[in-house]
Amino acid sequence: MSESAVPGDFSASENSNLDYWLKAWKENRIGFHRSDVSYLFKTYLIPKLLTATEQKCVVFPLCGKSVDMMAALDAGHRVIGIEGGVAPVEAFFSENKIAYEIEKDANNQCEIYKGVDRPVTIYRADFFAFNKDLPPVDYIWDRGGLVAVTPTTREQYRDCLRRMMTPGRTELFLVAIVYEDPTFSGPPHVLNNDHINELFGSDSSIEFVIKQDETKEFNARFINRSIQHIEEHLYSIIRKQN
Numbered sequence: 440m441s442e443s444a445v446p447g448d449f450s451a452s453e454n455s456n457l458d459y460w461l462k463a464w465k466e467n468r469i470g471f472h473r474s475d476v477s478y479l480f481k482t483y484l485i486p487k488l489l490t491a492t493e494q495k496c497v498v499f500p501l502c503g504k505s506v507d508m509m510a511a512l513d514a515g516h517r518v519i520g521i522e523g524g525v526a527p528v529e530a531f532f533s534e535n536k537i538a539y540e541i542e543k544d545a546n547n548q549c550e551i552y553k554g555v556d557r558p559v560t561i562y563r564a565d566f567f568a569f570n571k572d573l574p575p576v577d578y579i580w581d582r583g584g585l586v587a588v589t590p591t592t593r594e595q596y597r598d599c600l601r602r603m604m605t606p607g608r609t610e611l612f613l614v615a616i617v618y619e620d621p622t623f624s625g626p627p628h629v630l631n632n633d634h635i636n637e638l639f640g641s642d643s644s645i646e647f648v649i650k651q652d653e654t655k656e657f658n659a660r661f662i663n664r665s666i667q668h669i670e671e672h673l674y675s676i677i678r679k680q681n
């Protein structure tokens with residue numbers, strides 16, 4: 440494990456590229472972070488949450504300190520995040536003024552950050568090694584998750600998502616990224632329709648929801664980078680019942 444690897448009681452798994460991200464947080468290279476709730480989240484998940492008649496459980500893999508989690512909480516639902524860095528987890532709670540308690544779970548190699556008076560739990564863990572049982576999950580919002588990991592580890596990442604998905608129940612909203620730019624290879628890495636079908640097609644229904652041009656926003660957030668054209672493609676994925 441290198442010097443910058445996961446602080447605390449657990450080590451990063453073989454598949455993880457967590458060191459890269461911990462360094463990015465340390466150096467404040469977090470152009471991926473949005474200070475406002477994302478358009479796709481507002482348009483496609485929030486309406487479902489606002490019309491739900493019971494409390495839903497929404498999981499955010501590789502959550503960073505995403506403000507989309509706050510929007511789900513404010514809509515009255517239960518939020519679970521999984522994130523490897525201490526800095527983003529603590530920033531999420533402090534920036535949103537949510538008091539929290541920390542529980543160590545050495546057996547499962549994670550630290551559990553629990554909101555004291557808001558239903559939010561963030562597991563600080565290596566996603567590839569995360570094996571806690573979760574309550575039944577209604578929605579997974581994966582933005583900046585599957586596109587962030589090294590492409591050779593996508594199948595393992597998919598398997599981690601799949602473990603959280605109840606067939607016929609959990610709806611995975613996956614924000615994929617598509618661009619053509621010879622000067623840039625990510626992260627975020629290109630995740631196109633063929634990739635999605637290869638990863639999820641064998642046991643899931645896949646619906647392409649919408650695409651949106653992200654070029655202007657991307658270039659504004661990543662100050663040292665200029666990309667010719669980049670799009671976000673939103674998919675809804677549900678595991679089929681046998």
Ligand SMILES: C[S@@+](CC[C@H](N)C(=O)[O-])C[C@H]1O[C@@H](n2cnc3c(N)ncnc32)[C@H](O)[C@@H]1O
Pocket residue numbers: 455456457460461471472473500501502503504505521522523524527564565566567582583584587
């Ligand atoms: C591109 S950022 C996206 C963050 C968030 N989803 C958002 O939309 O702002 C990727 C996040 O995943 C975290 N991460 C990367 N690899 C991880 C791993 N193996 N386990 C847990 N977290 C990881 C990084 O620390 C970083 O916060």
